[in-house]
Amino acid sequence: MIDEKAAAEAARKQDENYINNALVDVYDNIMRFEEQQIRGSRFRDINARELHIVHAIGLHDHKTTTQVADEFRMSKGTLTAHLNNLERKGYVIRQRNPADRRVINLGLTSKGRLLYRTHDAFHRRLVKSFLHGMDDDDRQLIKQALMNLEQFLDEAQKK
Known part of the structure; x- marks a missing residue:
């Protein structure tokens, strides 16, 4: 029972870590992509x-x-x-x-x-x-x- 709780807690922490990193990466990538699209468009000003x-x-x-x-x-x-x-x-x-x-x-x-x-x-x-x-x-x-x-x-x- 204790091993199951510890395993579930470890899995939860691993999921939270993944979500944290994914949110940061997605935000950064969207901002970079938007800026790249602006620079390559008629709106580069x-x-x-x-x-x-x-x-x-x-x-x-x-x-x-x-x-x-x-x-x-x-x-x-x-x-x-x-x-x-x-x-x-x-x-x-x-x-x-x-x-x-x-x-x-x-x-x-x-x-x-x-x-x-x-x-x-x-x-x-x-x-x-x-x-x-x-x-x-x-x-x-x-x-x-x-x-x-x-x-x-x-x-x-x-x-």
């Missing part, structure tokens, strides 16, 4: 952070600068510097909110929308390859595990 800001702005939401800064947990000053670059490069437009002129809404230019769609297609292919061969139960387990991880990260960042 932006970096990965700017790409993700464009993605956060989205196609139709017209988010405010505060919403995007909060999403990235960055100061509005830091976001402003990125937005200045993205606006200069022709990806982003800023518009005063007609209802409250103090509020700046963000939108994408046609170049920004093309970048958004290209990046979104990449992520859809990534997810499709990740879920390939999984049934609905597997997908729900993955979804729950990711929700657990998101909750942990949200709580840890609030501290």
